[in-house]
Each structure stands twice: as C-alpha cells, then as structure tokens.
Amino acid sequence: MAQQTDPGEARRRIDQLVGSPHAQPLVDAYFEPERGFAGSVFDGLDEYGLLADNPPGRFTGDDIAASSLLDVRFGPKAVRTLLTSQELADALDAVPPRCPLWEADQPELQAASGLWSLIREIPGVGRTKASKLLARKRPELVPIVDSVISEALQLRFDTWRPIADALKDEGLRQRIDDLRPTRVTKPISTLRILDVVVWMSCSRSKAAVQVQLEVGAPATRSLT
Template identity: 35%
Template structure:
C-alpha cells in the first residue's frame, strides 16, 4: 500500500486546511458544522471512562453522523441480545494503544484474525447469523462503530477511503495501515500529530481519525455524500 499523496509531508499545508475546515467551518451554503465533527466527542466520546467497554445507543448515533444508517434489528440485536459478548470483547481490546505503537510481534494478538478485535468486527457484522437474519452491517458500518470505541487503534473504512488508498477491499486494511504507519520510525503517525497541532482543532482527535478526515475531505471535496450501496451493505 502506498501512502496517499495528501498525507505526504509536501502536502502538509493542504492537509492542515482540510482537517481544520472539517471541524471549524460549515459546508458551503450551510449554517451548521458537519455532523461528523461531533463523531469523536458526542456524549463524551466512545472511549470515555465508564463507557470504554460498553457499546451504547450514543455510539450508534455518533456513527450515524458519518452518513451510515442502522436498522432497528441491528441496534436491538447488538445492544440487547449480544450485549454481554460485545462488552467482553471490548474489555480485551486496548483502549490506550495507538495502531502505530503496535509492534510487529504483537500485531497478530491485537488485530489478527484470532484477536478480540477481529472477533468483535465479525460479531458486529453478524457473521454468525443466518442470511435471512442479517443486520445489514458491513465493513463500513462496523469500522465506524469500532473507531468510535477504539479511535486510536481501529481505522475507518468506507468507499472514500477505498478510492483514496486504492485498496481493493477492507480485509487487509488493518495490516496495510499498520505497515505504513510504522515505517521509518512511525514517520506518518508523527506527521499526522503535526498536522493536528497546526490545524488547531476545537478538541483533540486520534491520528487515525485525522487521517480519515483528511482523506474524506480530499476525496469528496468536503461535500456530504449520501451513503453508497457499498457503504450500506458491503
């Protein structure tokens, strides 16, 4: 995977402007900030003390600020019927660990196919449900819920990220981003921190969230998009 050009150091000023505009300026012709600007800190944030290992209705609401919709079946199934499983898995996923800080030796246990994070992603997607009972949650919606709970560790996936990174699908995204974020003594992660400092945001966000916002602004021109069929079900 190649680092998207907008995240390279010679594009720093552009990246700072894109990130700052997302959080501080309404879209053209609008009076309010983008709903996505509240994703990170809505109801105190998904990783707030006391809520860090509990998926809540506020987490679903915050994820919906990023142009996705959840069916009542999905919300009830996850928050009520599978609540204990979700909480148990979240308790095993570090909340204070950055993706760039995961060592190559520990990657498999933290984000590999047998890890609690992978198991939670499969649970949220209803991988163990019969087809006729599907919740309609694909990798996009699952990633936004997981990024809400573990913003430092789990990157968001959607059609814009796919286009900007030229990745074929979400299956290798965690390992792909880990690879580029840890290259050259974590140079990209440090660069994202620098971009955020220069953007002077109203509240701090994770490097992964800064990366996602910059890619989204670059890929959409800052114009809110209706969910694609890929983002709804893929």
C-alpha cells in the same frame, strides 16, 4: 483469492495527501461546527460534550448516533443487538482501549478481529458501518474504511495492515498529528486525523467539494 492491497501504493498516497499544502485548511474546515461536518462530535470531544457517552466496555446510543453522523444508518435489529448483547460487550472489553494500530501485537489484533467478525454478523452491518462504529470505540486502533477511503488509498480486502505499516513511520505520524486543528482542545487520534485528511481531499460530497474549491485544493468534481 481476495485481492490484496499494495502497501507501497497505500503509503505513497497517504504521503501525498498528508503532504499537500491544502491538508491543513481541509482539516481545519472539517472541525468548524458551522460547516456541517461531524467534526469532533463523532469522537465525543466537542466543547459541549455532545455524544460523549463512550465507555470502553459497552456500546451506547451515543456510539450509534455518532456513527450515523458519518452517513450510515443502523436498523432496529442492529441497534437492539449492539445495546443488549453481552457477547458483544465482552468482545469489546477484550480489545485494549488505548492501543495504537501500528503497535498492536498479534493477540490484540486477534481480539479486534474477533469483535469485528461479531459486528459483521449483525444483519445490515457491513464493512463501512463496522469500521465507523469501531473507530468510535477504539479510535487509536481501528481505521474508518468507507468507499472514499478505500478508493483513495487503493485498499482491497486487507485494510488495517497497509495503514498500520505506513504509520510505523514516526515521521509520518508526526506530520499527521501536526494537522490537528487548534480549535479542538481535546486529543484526536492519529487515525482520525488521517481519515479526515483523506476524506476531505477525495470525497465528492457537495460539502467537501465546496471546501476543496474554497481552499484551492483540486476539486473532485464540478458543482455546476
């Protein structure tokens, strides 16, 4: 039997990271273009309109390029499948484009789960790639789940439910939304801001650690 996530522990960790005095400067740094992070380009929301081709009913080259900004690579077969499969396009179109994860009902979650399963069937597309691609297409519904997020929130087999349960708390959602950087004028989803808070706080990448040290946050490792 697959190990299940403790929703209470996931919530506790989200509270801790969102409530940190370092959360705001970490988020702000992530969205500064000169820092070299994906920032708002991933969402197609930057001031230059980069990678903005993101229609709700089909996958595009911009979607694949945007996902690659988060350190994943889609091979040639995966790219062809994503861009040409009508089955995938139909499954994507069946998922409501503006449905928050914490409000999703069973039919909406089933549609998203069906799309998830189809994408996972593409050779070379695992959980991390699938989550980043779907977070681009349905930013209010699908959270990014990579090794950093999974470890930080102690997520196991089930990843959406613990995050959805935590975000049913309107007060927590407001605290996350309050961290949106002022320099980004277009709306960024609550899930995306949460992802940035957790990743910037817990990543061991050189770029993230440099910011952690700069803003006085606990560093995940030494750079020496």
